[in-house]
Amino acid sequence: MSPTAPGTRVQRMPRAQRRAQLLDAALDVFVSKGYHSAAMEDIADEAGVSKPVLYQHFPGKLDLYLALLDAQCDHLEALVLEALESSNEHEERVYATVRAFFAFVADEGGAFRLIYESDLTNEPQVRHRIDALEAQLGDAIAQRIMQDTTLPRELAEMLGLAMAGAAQVMARTWLAHGTAFSQEVAAQAAGHLAWRGIGSFPINRMGGDPEPGSHPSK
Known part of the structure; x- marks a missing residue:
């Protein structure tokens, strides 16, 4: 089954660990695309999570940046x-x-x-x-x-x-x-x-x- 399939994308992990994972994904996206071209959806996809999970940790793109x-x-x-x-x-x-x-x-x-x-x-x-x-x-x-x-x-x-x-x-x-x-x-x-x-x-x-x-x- 694909890791992005429903029911497998979002896995529970400690909040600090999830935050670190999201920051790593954001770094990859911001460096490759730049702030203005990057989208929260891109970062969620890179991290392998849903957008709601990303927004639970960071209210917006600027907050994440x-x-x-x-x-x-x-x-x-x-x-x-x-x-x-x-x-x-x-x-x-x-x-x-x-x-x-x-x-x-x-x-x-x-x-x-x-x-x-x-x-x-x-x-x-x-x-x-x-x-x-x-x-x-x-x-x-x-x-x-x-x-x-x-x-x-x-x-x-x-x-x-x-x-x-x-x-x-x-x-x-x-x-x-x-x-x-x-x-x-x-x-x-x-x-x-x-x-x-x-x-x-x-x-x-x-x-x-x-x-x-x-x-x-x-």
């Missing part, structure tokens, strides 16, 4: 935070942070497209979540820069945002055009570029926050 976007933003943030705590060495943390962006972009599900290539970025709720993620990533990197260097807060914050932005652009560029290079090689090259910039600033030997208004020595 936002839930998926939140999950992927949290995932990327977790990867970056883990990288920033992965070593006691300033240089290795820079490379690890860049590798985190490459790992996220290289994920087979294409989840990065929801954040960096979405066709819904003009939707206020989507824009707000993406802007918040960029600010969180930039701030996390800036905090590490301030601990590791003598840079003042304002410059560290700018560099944190710049590093996060550059890392995701380099990762996406590699994915689109860099098939001749492995992920490891490409991430290493991108990390070297980032370290050549950040590593040129004097190290904060005390390991604490620089004094407000202080400036790097020449």
